[in-house]
Amino acid sequence: MATKWGDRDARRRDILTAGAALLADKGYAALQMRDVAKGAGISPGTIYTYFPTKEALFAELYAQRLILLHNAIEPECVSAEDPVALFVLVATEYLDVYRTYGRELNIWSLLDHTGATASSAHTEALTSAAHKVLAALHASLDRMYSARPEIERVDITSALTLLWATITGLSDQFTGVRQHLHTHDWDAAAQFAATTLTQGLGLRP
Structure with a gap:
């Protein structure tokens, strides 16, 4: 119609x-x-x-995609007990997001350096959507630490920075030309990263 x-x-x-x-x-x-x-x-x-610019349109589309990402991972963030499985799920869901919205343009760099763009409602929607995803992960980590009082709790904001940087790096590795430099598949790499990081965070023995 x-x-x-x-x-x-x-x-x-x-x-x-x-x-x-x-x-x-x-x-x-x-x-x-x-x-x-x-x-x-x-x-x-x-x-x-x-949409006054191509970047404004892209930011709005990115925001919509991050909301879909949040909706996909939020139920597991609420209930997951295995931090490795949760990490692999989030990383795998984000892989498709990065393939379309992260690999060719780092919109965040534009937000830092373009005053008019940074103040638009379109980029505010993107920032809000990103915070929504991070808030779900923050709540999940907080819940997992609370369920294990014997574990030394780390700073969750710092942990999220490390986790998100790792997920972004993995996604970049597997969506660009660098994927030809190694023989690992996505599942093996994501599982290894999840196991290593969650052990470092004290969430696994």
Whole structure:
């Protein structure tokens, strides 16, 4: 069904749907505003009334994808008892996110250096979504430490920094050309990283 003229919410969804399709099919280089507008059934000029820049559109799409990531991992964050299994789940779910949204553009570097972009509602949505994912992981680690009072609790914020850096590094290793430099598959690498890190954090003997 065609979007009715004047329905800004539906038109915005059309733009995001068209942008997500281009990203999934051909990557960040294909996210051209003219092509997104064509996919959404609007004029090239109209798209800029919704998203002032390509980066703003990308940030909004990234935020939506992080919400889906949160929804996928949150149930396990609430109930998981095995930290290794939880780490592997989160890393594996994030692998697909990184393949589309992290490998070709580090949007976070743009947020640090572009004042106008950094203050937009689009990037605020991205930051909020990222914090939601991290909050679920923070609560899960807190719960696991609380269930093991005999374990020396580490600073959870520092632990999350290490865990997320490891997950990002693994994802980069397996979605770029460096994957050809080793013979490990994803499952083995994620399992090894999870076991090593959770032992270091005191969550496994």
